[in-house]
Amino acid sequence: MELSYQEKLTLIKLKDLKKVKFEDLVKETNLDQVAVMRAILWLQSKGLARLHERQKKIVRITELGRKYGQIGLPEKRALKLLVERGKITLDDLKDVLSEDELRPIIGILRKEGWANIKKEEGALVLEATDKAKEALSKERPIDVVLKLLVEKGEVEARNIERIIPLKDVKSRKIGEEDIKSEREVEITEEGLKLVEMGLELKKEVSILTPELIKSGEWRNVEFKRFNIQAPVKRVYPGKKQPYRAFLDKIRRKLIEMGFIEMSAESLIETQFWNFDALFQPQNHPARDWTDTYQLKYPKHGYLPSEELVERVKASHEYGWTTGSRGWGYKWDPRTAMLLMPRAHATALSARQLGKGVQIPGKYFAIQRVFRPDVLDRTHLIEFNQVDGFVVGEDLTFKHLLGILKRFAVEIAGAKKVKFLPDYYPFTEPSVQMSAYHEELGWVEFGGAGIFREEMTKPLGIDAPVIAWGIGIDRLAMFKLGIDDIRYLFSYDLKWLREAKLVW
Numbered sequence: 001m002e003l004s005y006q007e008k009l010t011l012i013k014l015k016d017l018k019k020v021k022f023e024d025l026v027k028e029t030n031l032d033q034v035a036v037m038r039a040i041l042w043l044q045s046k047g048l049a050r051l052h053e054r055q056k057k058i059v060r061i062t063e064l065g066r067k068y069g070q071i072g073l074p075e076k077r078a079l080k081l082l083v084e085r086g087k088i089t090l091d092d093l094k095d096v097l098s099e100d101e102l103r104p105i106i107g108i109l110r111k112e113g114w115a116n117i118k119k120e121e122g123a124l125v126l127e128a129t130d131k132a133k134e135a136l137s138k139e140r141p142i143d144v145v146l147k148l149l150v151e152k153g154e155v156e157a158r159n160i161e162r163i164i165p166l167k168d169v170k171s172r173k174i175g176e177e178d179i180k181s182e183r184e185v186e187i188t189e190e191g192l193k194l195v196e197m198g199l200e201l202k203k204e205v206s207i208l209t210p211e212l213i214k215s216g217e218w219r220n221v222e223f224k225r226f227n228i229q230a231p232v233k234r235v236y237p238g239k240k241q242p243y244r245a246f247l248d249k250i251r252r253k254l255i256e257m258g259f260i261e262m263s264a265e266s267l268i269e270t271q272f273w274n275f276d277a278l279f280q281p282q283n284h285p286a287r288d289w290t291d292t293y294q295l296k297y298p299k300h301g302y303l304p305s306e307e308l309v310e311r312v313k314a315s316h317e318y319g320w321t322t323g324s325r326g327w328g329y330k331w332d333p334r335t336a337m338l339l340m341p342r343a344h345a346t347a348l349s350a351r352q353l354g355k356g357v358q359i360p361g362k363y364f365a366i367q368r369v370f371r372p373d374v375l376d377r378t379h380l381i382e383f384n385q386v387d388g389f390v391v392g393e394d395l396t397f398k399h400l401l402g403i404l405k406r407f408a409v410e411i412a413g414a415k416k417v418k419f420l421p422d423y424y425p426f427t428e429p430s431v432q433m434s435a436y437h438e439e440l441g442w443v444e445f446g447g448a449g450i451f452r453e454e455m456t457k458p459l460g461i462d463a464p465v466i467a468w469g470i471g472i473d474r475l476a477m478f479k480l481g482i483d484d485i486r487y488l489f490s491y492d493l494k495w496l497r498e499a500k501l502v503w
């Protein structure tokens, strides 16, 4: 059994003392109270010692008791004067008694049989009896108790009651009652055995110093074990904002998976890249699948190369060479030039496709996007999307579902994922993903699909492109274990300090 230095010392002392008051044990060990108590509790939990706690009634001397200890009880003082003079008046007693003490004195003296009380010329006169003379050298029970209290300060009530009833002590106001707990420590059989087998009491050290090494003293000491489970003060070192850390880790994970990051220079986008390049018709209800903000100033931005714009226009108006009939309306470049805060990160995928991509290739972007909405615990008006696409000759819809599921489970830690058919103007087929959150139930966290040819072909891509856009904030909720999306941007220091660092 492993025992600390303190425990060993306490146990060794207990072996001789067997059963001892806690205070005495403290004295014996020469350790401080707290250390001894801790050692006893440990020894007790190991079955080596027992701690008994007993409540006992005590009587403690009062101020008045101490005073009487010095000058004597009032009746004793009166007695002395009475015996000295043989006969006294009540007035004479004023020399030795206070006002308060004077009042009950006649009753007491009479009760004790120390004085005969007479009336002489209209005044009360006290005459000493024979008993009074003897009483001077005798101790009454109350005198014994007073002496005991003076001597000890506090006496167990039991011991007083053997001499006089407690109520007498209280009515004379020389002592007051109190409850005190007494602790006794006892060694157990097992404890005894252990000590008898021999305990090596080595000095215990918690730090190995150069001195210990040089002197060789380290050989004679015992190294205190660290209790790594002991509660300690929490420290909050500086660290990344939890949500930032989460996003950074996603970026890293995607890069590790071989994705190439698409970066954006600005949060502002032309409608061309946000909508037109994605085959979303102008002035068509399809544009409303998401509400968007508009820039007041500047209102317009630039379009890409004329050639590309021409192809997009043709795709919208009649389907260009894709075999589609297009939307059948007149496409307006001025509308496409309107500026807006980017409404989805898919705009970056369109830009990337327009710039050219490796085939096969995998791309992603983590992008802040903006959409008017009513703020609540699952909706923000600006949020982050992780968009991406994979381009390759033989990609199918199944590949897409596989990738998405992996994202939801691995990146977000969602336990269950569900896919539902959906509609996006730029994908066919389209799918919507939901993941299960303990508190929120099913939470929709993104859309995906295969980009339509009417979109990819004008951008110069012939191979199939599977694409997705994930509302990463909602996934962060899963990971960070929060049920209100607004907390991602909270200033709540407690949360910032204690949020788990996820991965």
Ligand SMILES: N[C@@H](Cc1ccccc1)C(=O)O
Residues within 6 Å of the ligand: 343, 344, 345, 346, 387, 424, 427, 446, 447, 448, 449, 467, 468, 469, 470
């Ligand atoms: N951009 C869509 C998601 C999406 C991306 C790519 C393909 C299909 C859907 C959105 O914001 O919800």
